[in-house]
Amino acid sequence: MNTDEYLNKIIESVIDQDEAMVGKSVEEALNADIDPMVIINDGLTESLKKVGDLFAEEILFLPELIGCGEIVTNVMKKIEDKLKGDDSITKKGLMLIATVKGDVHDIGKNLVVLLMGASGYDVVDLGKDVPANTIVEKINELNPDIVALSALLSTTMPGQKNTIQAIEEAGIRKKIKIMVGGAPVTRAWAEEIGADGYAEDASTAVVEADRIMGIS
Amino acid sequence: MYIVGELINASRKSIGEAIKAKDVMAVQKIAKAQEEAGADYIDVNAGIFVGKEPEYLKWLVKTVQEAVDLPCTLDSPDPKAIEAALDVHKGTPMINSISLEKERYDGLMPILIGSDLKVVALCMSDEGMPETMDDRMKIADFLVNALVKNGVKTENIFVDPLVQPLSVNNSFGMEFINTVEKIHSTFKDIHTICGLSNISYGLPNRQFLNQTFMSMAISKGLDGAIMNPLDKRMMASIIAAEALAGHDRYCMKFLKAHRKGIFII
Numbered sequence: 001m002n003t004d005e006y007l008n009k010i011i012e013s014v015i016d017q018d019e020a021m022v023g024k025s026v027e028e029a030l031n032a033d034i035d036p037m038v039i040i041n042d043g044l045t046e047s048l049k050k051v052g053d054l055f056a057e058e059i060l061f062l063p064e065l066i067g068c069g070e071i072v073t074n075v076m077k078k079i080e081d082k083l084k085g086d087d088s089i090t091k092k093g094l095m096l097i098a099t100v101k102g103d104v105h106d107i108g109k110n111l112v113v114l115l116m117g118a119s120g121y122d123v124v125d126l127g128k129d130v131p132a133n134t135i136v137e138k139i140n141e142l143n144p145d146i147v148a149l150s151a152l153l154s155t156t157m158p159g160q161k162n163t164i165q166a167i168e169e170a171g172i173r174k175k176i177k178i179m180v181g182g183a184p185v186t187r188a189w190a191e192e193i194g195a196d197g198y199a200e201d202a203s204t205a206v207v208e209a210d211r212i213m214g215i216s
Numbered sequence: 217m218y219i220v221g222e223l224i225n226a227s228r229k230s231i232g233e234a235i236k237a238k239d240v241m242a243v244q245k246i247a248k249a250q251e252e253a254g255a256d257y258i259d260v261n262a263g264i265f266v267g268k269e270p271e272y273l274k275w276l277v278k279t280v281q282e283a284v285d286l287p288c289t290l291d292s293p294d295p296k297a298i299e300a301a302l303d304v305h306k307g308t309p310m311i312n313s314i315s316l317e318k319e320r321y322d323g324l325m326p327i328l329i330g331s332d333l334k335v336v337a338l339c340m341s342d343e344g345m346p347e348t349m350d351d352r353m354k355i356a357d358f359l360v361n362a363l364v365k366n367g368v369k370t371e372n373i374f375v376d377p378l379v380q381p382l383s384v385n386n387s388f389g390m391e392f393i394n395t396v397e398k399i400h401s402t403f404k405d406i407h408t409i410c411g412l413s414n415i416s417y418g419l420p421n422r423q424f425l426n427q428t429f430m431s432m433a434i435s436k437g438l439d440g441a442i443m444n445p446l447d448k449r450m451m452a453s454i455i456a457a458e459a460l461a462g463h464d465r466y467c468m469k470f471l472k473a474h475r476k477g478i479f480i481i
Contacts, residue, residue, distance in 0.1 A: 062383035062418025104344040107384050154264045
């Protein structure tokens with residue numbers, strides 16, 4: 001088999017949600033001396049892009065998106081454990097994510113955490129109902145590349161604006177990219193409050209994060 | 217079964233625009249359609265208008281009640297908006313909703329104290345969304361006891377155990393259903409209510425899931441729904457489920473609905 005065939009087998013078994021087969025295909029690819037980063041980027045992460053496309057087309061549905069995300073997370077972890085200490089694994093970046101103050105909804109945010117983690121990002125999840133000053137402190141402490149802010153209610157959307165203002169006032173706005181999302185959030189709102197990115201759902205959040213990070 | 221018609225909600229685009237333009241005809245048309253379809257309450261929500269919510273909610277109540285002979289469900293966490301709406305409301309409205317979120321609880325409780333208002337008690341707190349029956353019962357216990365202690369009659373309380381999507385966790389359906397049963401066995405004369413369509417979020421063929429879930433919940437005592445009353449299939453399956461659950465003496469409502477052609481869809 002050539003590289004593409006190994007990768008296609010990984011992609012197909014993720015879409016089939018066959019975790020054992022994903023593990024086996026990855027194993028085979030590693031044994032065939034395919035670069036682990038190629039397996040991660042062009043196999044596992046690519047499979048989730050395909051799953052995201054199928055989700056957008058309503059061929060796959062939310063439980064399947066979650067299932068695929070969990071499978072890739074598990075397999076990715078196995079590869080990382082195996083190659084521990086090997087500097088051949090590089091992450092796309094660090095994302096800090098939170099549901100803003102006043103909002104305790106976190107189902108959508110948790111999905112973003114799952115899919116970003118499965119797509120090659122390190123993710124630190126600050127949880128829900130997170131005040132702006134906590135987010136500012138964590139940015140100073142962890143130096144993330146992206147800060148993602150979730151709000152599910154029209155009444156808590158202003159929390160995204162307030163958080164961005166707090167980040168600006170702390171003088172650290174230029175160090176990071178900011179993404180916003182949540183059911184009532186629109187691209188127009190994202191632009192109005194000065195965010196760099198906006199995503200409609202968890203699988204497009206990955207695409208948008210890549211875009212604002214300049215990763216094609 | 218108490219049917220709360222949910223269509224006059226500002227977060228729906230056409231309604232948001234109608235409210236902004238103070239389009240009396242548009243709002244009254246939807247209110248009437250819901251009344252004719254069998255709604256017992258007309259929900260009014262102006263939540264997207266930050267700062268103007270009291271003015272708009274008041275206008276919605278006046279406009280709706282000029283067209284229909286029904287009470288409204290005042291859908292806002294903001295005590296100022298509720299008070300403005302109460303000023304003009306005729307009859308006894310339902311407040312949607314108090315919860316254990318501190319700001320909402322502290323804001324709305326003073327309005328409810330000693331009143332005859334109907335109130336939705338939503339099982340949500342600052343800790344987040346409840347996942348299990350026990351999480352839900354803790355919040356329900358606290359809210360119901362606090363309301364009763366403040367002079368609200370049990371029969372005026374509608375506990376909303378909070379439906380969460382099955383697509384995210386396959387126990388969310390039964391955790392809700394079991395809570396409905398538990399609430400009715402714990403508190404005499406209480407009501408339960410919910411916005412049910414969230415159960416099928418993220419899944420296809422939502423109407424099948426919604427209808428089946430409604431029937432399951434009705435069999436455990438659910439007696440309120442915040443829903444689209446223009447959904448003919450759902451309205452028909454509620455009537456069937458109520459009869460099957462033994463809430464329809466001599467199957468009278470079911471048979472009346474039959475003669476009215478409700479089951480010809």
